[in-house]
Amino acid sequence: MxxxxxxxxxxxxxxxxxxxxxxxxxxxxxxxxxxxxxxxxxxxxxxxxxxxxxxxxxxxxxxxxxxxxxxxxxxxxxxxxxxxxxxxxxxxxxxxxxxxxxxxxxxxxxxxxxxxxxxxxxxxxxxxxxxxxxxxxxxxxxxxxxxxxxxxxxxxxxxxxxxxxxxxxxxxxxxxxxxxxxxVGAAFTPPAHPRTHEGPLRLLHVSSLVDDHKNISGMLRALASAVAQGADVRMEVYGGAGEGGEAAAGYRQLAVDLGLADVVKFHGPAAPETVVEAMQTADAFVLFSRYENLPCVLLEAWSTGLPALATNVGGVGEHLGRHAELGVLLESEDEKGLTAAIGQWSDRKKRGEGPDEIAIAAYAAKRFxxxxxxxxxxxxxxxxxx
The missing domain is CATH 3.40.50.2000 (Glycogen Phosphorylase B;)
Structure with missing residues (x-):
């Protein structure tokens, strides 16, 4: 053919x-x-x-x-x-x-x-x-x-x-x-050993960092509210080329203004192998977008067994929300909802409760x-x- x-x-x-x-x-x-x-x-x-x-x-x-x-x-x-x-x-x-x-x-x-x-x-x-x-x-x-x-x-x-x-x-x-x-590429696999239940909740975000699309500012405000309410959390942020890269300095300053200087770390663009490692060591992936189709990065996260907190835009709700193991489905712009989800997941980790990595990865393997x-x-x- x-x-x-x-x-x-x-x-x-x-x-x-x-x-x-x-x-x-x-x-x-x-x-x-x-x-x-x-x-x-x-x-x-x-x-x-x-x-x-x-x-x-x-x-x-x-x-x-x-x-x-x-x-x-x-x-x-x-x-x-x-x-x-x-x-x-x-x-x-x-x-x-x-x-x-x-x-x-x-x-x-x-x-x-x-x-x-x-x-x-x-x-x-x-x-x-x-x-x-x-x-x-x-x-x-x-x-x-x-x-x-x-x-x-x-x-x-x-x-x-x-x-x-x-x-x-x-x-x-x-x-x-x-x-x-x-x-999803073959490199995106679950970690060799289960994710640890010790330490703070480790959140991950990977994107272009364009605010009109990914709503980085809203994500940071929701995270700040969760921290203020007692959530024990750290966030790693990767990405930002072109327009998103130009906005990165503003996000760093916003993080400082919100009291997140020791909570959020911006790394800039990353190679695929770095993203794989970051997904394999995180506890949850956050995607607070205003619009999407079916973002590759979300499918990559699931392929590593990583659950997501993501908004109901594009085709996201055709998977997340219908299958509880995949994470939490939020409405776009719902900062209070994201704050609550971060707090709940922080509490779950404190209790030693983790995601069903095997079920998440199996769901992704069957489809992506x-x-x-x-x-x-x-x-x-x-x-x-x-």
Whole structure:
């Protein structure tokens, strides 16, 4: 089975973490799938006068990345880059069996065009928060037209959550859908030894640290209230690149102002192995977001046996709240609720009560491992090829 992945978002030399969840979906596919990835991205460096194509092969996956001069008309340049990549692919590899569009942005209209030209099925995976206008996210006009065209042309949608799938149906009410969650890497496993019941409650937060999205300021205020009410707790915070990194100094000052100087430690961006170790030594993961789809970091925490205190946004409530062992489901902006949950979990640890790490990790392994997600995607491919 030969699959062409047209990825609007994908790691590249300009943004190394862009769409890393897309790459993980592609990498989890079994050997029976021959994957080629096409990706285009604008680059602003002045020395880039014309389109440059990087051709790299890692394992069995070939990736062609077109870097395009970042000047107007930007979208036209990006779409033309995808067209030229498809022409190159046809010359070198022939026509694929299926096109898998990842994120219906700049690659959307080219994916529709080549699906129709080659007469092959189109499948769309989505993880874009712009579908959720109720949380202040919205498409620009050109983006919305491309999204509508791609979703209506596709034989199958693969949203990462049912919540996102409902938002996608607004553009294509009759489309077939199959929820395929984000995938968790093999390194995220439970610790070799059970977590200790000694010492303060150890909380962990990992994110971009963008306040409008992750509500870091609200999380810190809730934590301060819990400490003031007697909770024995420490929190480790990782992340913060770009906008979130620029805000980190403000968070540190807020922590000092709230009396949390000895409670919260900000570490900055971390390598995956550092995040794994932090999850394996924490008692609970905190995600106080205002909006999400199905955040990878939450699935990674569960895969290590770590329960979560998280808000009911996006697809989070499709797991947390329905399965008690996974943690506590909170409403967005509910600082009092987070304060109470932190206090209750601090008391539980004082009593020597810990999470059911085995049950949490087993839940995650059944749904979010490379094998589980890869099998689900292949089943989706077969359903449109038969």
């Amino acid at each position: 030969r699959v062409l992945h047209m990825a609007s978002w994908h790691p590249n030399r300009v943004h190394s973490q862009l769409g890393n969840f897309v790459r993980r979906h592609i990498e989890c596919l079994p050997d029976e799938v021959e994957s080629t990835v096409l990706h285009a991205w604008p680059e602003s460096r002045r020395s880039l006068r014309r389109r440059e194509v990087e051709d790299m092969t890692a394992g069995a996956i070939r990736t062609l990345t077109a870097l395009v001069p970042d000047r107007t008309p930007r979208r036209w340049r990006m779409e033309r880059a995808y067209t030229r990549l498809c022409e190159q692919l046809q010359r070198e590899e022939g026509i694929p069996d299926l096109i898998h569009l990842h994120v219906a942005s700049e690659a959307a209209l080219p994916a529709v065009h080549w699906s129709e030209r080659w007469g092959v099925p189109l499948v769309v995976s989505e993880n874009w928060t712009a579908y959720h206008s109720e949380h202040g996210r919205a498409f620009r006009g050109k983006d919305e037209r491309a999204v509508r065209r791609a979703l209506q042309a596709a034989q199958l949608h693969l949203p990462v959550s049912d919540h996102l799938g409902r938002a996608m149906r607004k553009f294509a009410p009759d489309a077939k859908q199959q929820v395929v969650p984000n995938v 491992t490379e094998q589980a997600v890869g099998s689900a995607i292949v089943a989706a491919y077969r359903s449109v090829l038969c």
